[in-house]
Amino acid sequence: MKPASAIDRRALLSGLAALSIASGVLFPASTQAQTPPIAMQQPTKPNVVFILADNVGYGDLGPYGGGEPRGAPTPRVDQLAREGLRLTQFLVEPACTPSRTALMTGRYSIREGLSLILVPGGPNTLSARSVTMGELFKSVGYATAIFGKWHLGKDPQSLPTAHGFDEYYGIPPDMTWDSSTYVDKIELTHFAPAPRDVLLARGPQIVEATAGGELHDVKPFTPEVRATIDNELVDKSIDFMRRQKAAGKPFFLYLPFSMGHIPNLPSSEFKGKSRTGNYGDKLMEGDYHVGQILDALKELGVDDSTLLVFASDNGPSGEAFREYGNEGTPDMGSPGPFRGELGEATEGSIRTFCFIRWPGHIKPDTTSYAMFSIMDFFPTFANIIGAKLPSDRPIDGVDQADVLRGQSETGKRDSLLSFIGGDLVAARWKQWRVYFTDVYPTGIGPQRQPGPGSASAPMAGYPKIFNIEMDPHEDLNVFGLFPFASEPAIKIVEEYLASVKQYPNPPAPNVTQFQSAGR
Secondary structure, three states: OOOOOHHHHHHHHHHHHHHHHOOOOOOOOOOEEEEEEEOOOOOOOOEEEEEEOOOOOOOOHHHOOOEEEEEOHHHHHHHHHHHHEEEEEEEOOOOOHHHHHHHOOOOOOHHHHOOOOOOOOOOOOOOOOHHHHHHOOOHOEEEEEEEOOOOOOOOHHHHHHOOOOEEEEEEEOOOOHHHHHHHHHHHHHOOOOOOOOHHHHOOOEEEEEEEEOOOOEEEEEEHHHHHHHHHHHHHHHHHHHHHHHHHHHOOEEEEEEEOOOOEEEEEEEEEEEOOHHHHHHHHHHHHHHHHHHHHHHHHHHHHHHHEEEEOOOOOOOOHHHOOOOOOOOOOOOOOOOOOOOEEEEEEEEEEEEEEEEOOOOOOOOEEEOOOOOOOHHHHHHHHHOOOOOOOOOOOOOOOOOOHHHOOOOOOOOOOEEEEEEEEEEEEEEEEEEEOOOOOOOOOOOOOOHHHHEEEEEOOOOOOOEEEEEOOOOOOOOOOOOOHHHHHHHHHHHHHHHHHHHHHHOOOOOOOOHHHHHOO
16 A cells, blocks of 8 residues: 555544544644754864764664673774763664665755665755755865765765765765675676676775865775775774874764674674674774774774764664575664664664763763754754854754753653655654554564554544553554644654645655656
8 A cells, every 4th residue: 555645644633633633632833943952152163073883783782782782792882882881772764775865964864855774776966955964064164075875866966975974985975885796796697797897886985085186096895895885984983083083173973884784794803893793803803994984083082072872873784685695594683672674764773872972071871861853963063163054944953962961851752753755654752653654563574453543544633652661662553542642743743744835855765656747
């Protein structure tokens, strides 16, 4: 059944609002409205390092219950948790491109036309009008670099070096880590018969570029390169930081490395180190690389003046990719107590790990349950570095600097919307998850409730509601018990729809529907 679009759900939303109002339950207004950043210029701007893992689940790392019990100890990440802040309600978008768009722009990915995973040849790409985190830092004098995965498009106007980054080295900017296997798969299927050297020359390439410049091919992106790419990315990151320290310039380093993404091909140093195959080996390797960055900050003497974030862009890969070339062991992570995997809108897909370390500003060995979206880093960093946010577009992120400094337990966010393509599929409000389209929880098929909760078709029935504190695994649809929980979710949706009237979204990504010629 095709999900209804967000705009077409107005009749459903109005009906639910009437049902909730009739119940006589009143709720405070949503606190997700944008709060302007505090006008603030610090005497010395901190360096910022943002390390982004790829599809590592909430339950994979030691500080969240993984690590040693998962057969893959993570001692350096454990150290990071002791030295900084651990977020336990860090929320992302359902897939790679959407989450990275939200991080870079501080906006729901649908506002940038990038609410699906970018596929080579697809029509959607980062716009020249987009304002990214690279431009935010560049506007106040930072040196900027990205080493790793961009995944927001390869068109000239979409490259990181067209959006404020001075340096870029990484995998094809419109592809992800499994593109390293494309040539082998082409040979397997005889999809494009040609000698291997020709296929390698035509296939995915490691690329590099500098600000305003064109992409240059460096070498073919092969499984062998995939196994060692994070070594290269970390070495380049350390070199970049060393150069900026010598130049006396603050820096923003974005290191979206490969830890966690299929195919998890560990380097020779980590092959067989874990007890759970390639996935565990790669977790241990990623842990080592995080430690290298921490050590480099100390060696360079910038440890106390650097804000470091280590987070994941999505929940784990799961059933869809578990046999991805991993020698019989599942190439998949753990969502911890939650349900879901990459690509879904369930809690285990959109909640993952995040650590933030900033000596002298963030209290060590602390935990926050404040709801914190990946979009919130954009306005939070703007506050910290004294940069101005764009004023000609909605910014969906909120300034969470008070959460970082331990001055707020709850933060400025109590809600979040989830989109897949052009569809608004779910909302979070406090502990409630509200689905506006049918939900197929991983592993159990369609969920049905007796009575009113059995109606689940979009526009024809009621939403599904789960209380993720009572029921983290989302096993029980409680719409019949707590129908009033839909009211604040509806209000959030209505606020979003009002913003779209004022600032229309670009066309949503879609590679299955095409306009007829001449239309």
